[in-house]
Amino acid sequence: MNIPFNGIPLTAIAVFLMVTGRSLVPKVGSTFLMGIVVALLRILSIGGVLLSPMIAILMEALLVELTMTVGGANQLASLIGGMLAEIWSFVHPFVIQPLLFGWQIVVIYQKTILAGSKMLGVDPANVILIILVIIVLHGVVGAIAGVVGWRFSLRAKRVLSR
Amino acid sequence: MAILAKSQTGTQSIGVYGAITVLAGALLLAISMAGVFLLIPLVYAAVVCLLFSRRAFRDLKQIVILVPAVIAVSTLLWQADYIDTSPMSAVTPSPFVAGFLVGVEVSVRAVVTVLAVSAFVRTVKFSELSYLIESVSRSKSFSFVFGLAFNIRPYLERISRDTLNAIKMRGGFRPRNMASSVRYLLSSTTLNALAKCQDLSYAAEARAFGSARSAARPACRDQIRPSRTDLVILVTTAIVIALSFASKA
Numbered sequence: 001m002n003i004p005f006n007g008i009p010l011t012a013i014a015v016f017l018m019v020t021g022r023s024l025v026p027k028v029g030s031t032f033l034m035g036i037v038v039a040l041l042r043i044l045s046i047g048g049v050l051l052s053p054m055i056a057i058l059m060e061a062l063l064v065e066l067t068m069t070v071g072g073a074n075q076l077a078s079l080i081g082g083m084l085a086e087i088w089s090f091v092h093p094f095v096i097q098p099l100l101f102g103w104q105i106v107v108i109y110q111k112t113i114l115a116g117s118k119m120l121g122v123d124p125a126n127v128i129l130i131i132l133v134i135i136v137l138h139g140v141v142g143a144i145a146g147v148v149g150w151r152f153s154l155r156a157k158r159v160l161s162r
Numbered sequence: 163m164a165i166l167a168k169s170q171t172g173t174q175s176i177g178v179y180g181a182i183t184v185l186a187g188a189l190l191l192a193i194s195m196a197g198v199f200l201l202i203p204l205v206y207a208a209v210v211c212l213l214f215s216r217r218a219f220r221d222l223k224q225i226v227i228l229v230p231a232v233i234a235v236s237t238l239l240w241q242a243d244y245i246d247t248s249p250m251s252a253v254t255p256s257p258f259v260a261g262f263l264v265g266v267e268v269s270v271r272a273v274v275t276v277l278a279v280s281a282f283v284r285t286v287k288f289s290e291l292s293y294l295i296e297s298v299s300r301s302k303s304f305s306f307v308f309g310l311a312f313n314i315r316p317y318l319e320r321i322s323r324d325t326l327n328a329i330k331m332r333g334g335f336r337p338r339n340m341a342s343s344v345r346y347l348l349s350s351t352t353l354n355a356l357a358k359c360q361d362l363s364y365a366a367e368a369r370a371f372g373s374a375r376s377a378a379r380p381a382c383r384d385q386i387r388p389s390r391t392d393l394v395i396l397v398t399t400a401i402v403i404a405l406s407f408a409s410k411a
Contacts, residue, residue: 016352018353024356033299033304036295037308040288040292041311050283070330100189100271101268104268105232105268107240108235108236108239111235126278151370156356161357
């Protein structure tokens with residue numbers, strides 16, 4: 001469809017679909033199974049960077065799965081699960097890359113941020129604030145996606161039962 | 163499901179156990195080794211790719227930009243206060259040389275990761291992989307669900323494209339109605355997909371898949387057993403890992 005999906009919108013759609021699927025199939029493990037299927041489909045699309053997105057997909061599915069297993073399939077759990085999954089999409093590279101490429105990558109990031117803030121004349125403390133704002137933005141979008149997915153699933157149940 | 167019976171390259175010599183061993187072994191070595199010892203996972207991954215999946219080398223083009231960028235950034239920004247913690251600190255007192263070597267180290271890990279994942283993807287047979295997941299997760303219909311998801315992708319793409327075009331023809335996806343257009347696109351596509359999946363699941367139930375499977379007692383599949391090549395890979399990987407940790411210690 002030539003639509004560039006990544007970051008916030010891609011994860012929001014994934015949250016929407018995961019919550020909808022979990023609401024329609026309220027079985028323990030169904031969301032994680034959904035994640036495994038999508039991760040395997042991601043493997044089949046050869047040519048791209050594979051490992052990191054696969055782990056991200058599985059982790060997001062796991063977070064929604066855990067939240068909706070512990071909290072039950074309801075609107076609040078959808079909200080929290082969506083929020084956590086969306087925040088993970090931002091945190092993911094900072095967790096996975098040190099694991100895969102070594103701790104030195106963290107220092108390289110740190111140095112790049114400091115050099116960038118110096119170049120732009122921004123206080124490094126503000127950079128941390130900007131990162132926090134981005135995390136909150138991700139959380140809000142994820143929470144909205146979770147709630148929308150939950151409400152949509154109620155509508156989908158009505159439509160499908162006709 | 164016929165498409166799942168083949169691997170990406172049709173490799174016959176390596177099974178799912180061998181592919182998983184290669185992936186796990188290479189990643190474990192890449193994560194746990196440092197400095198000169200990183201040559202071990204690099205050589206291991208390169209040899210495996212040479213023997214079983216030469217096309218995996220093509221996937222290195224993914225990191226053609228990443229590798230020089232990481233080396234350049236680490237060379238320029240690595241500071242003297244980090245030299246002592248660098249694995250190469252004993253050899254290189256200069257921050258630039260130490261930074262360069264750190265960049266090389268990170269890049270080698272990236273190369274090993276790409277080679278290992280590409281070798282896994284290009285050698286594994288998806289039918290075997292899905293059967294393995296099915297037996298591990300005790301799900302009785304994972305292979306069917308995965309095959310269904312794989313085969314339904316073109317249908318999903320078609321209905322989403324049709325819906326997108328229909329909304330555009332009615333004046334959708336303009337700045338003033340972007341939100342409602344996205345809502346219509348998502349809800350319509352998802353509902354159509356769910357309805358299609360519901361139809362397919364009824365058809366599958368009628369053919370003794372899903373919950374009907376346990377009652378129907380269909381014929382068991384052949385168990386996936388490791389081939390001789392898989393066992394050789396397993397033993398070789400274990401020896402390489404043991405020797406690597408011993409030499410590092």
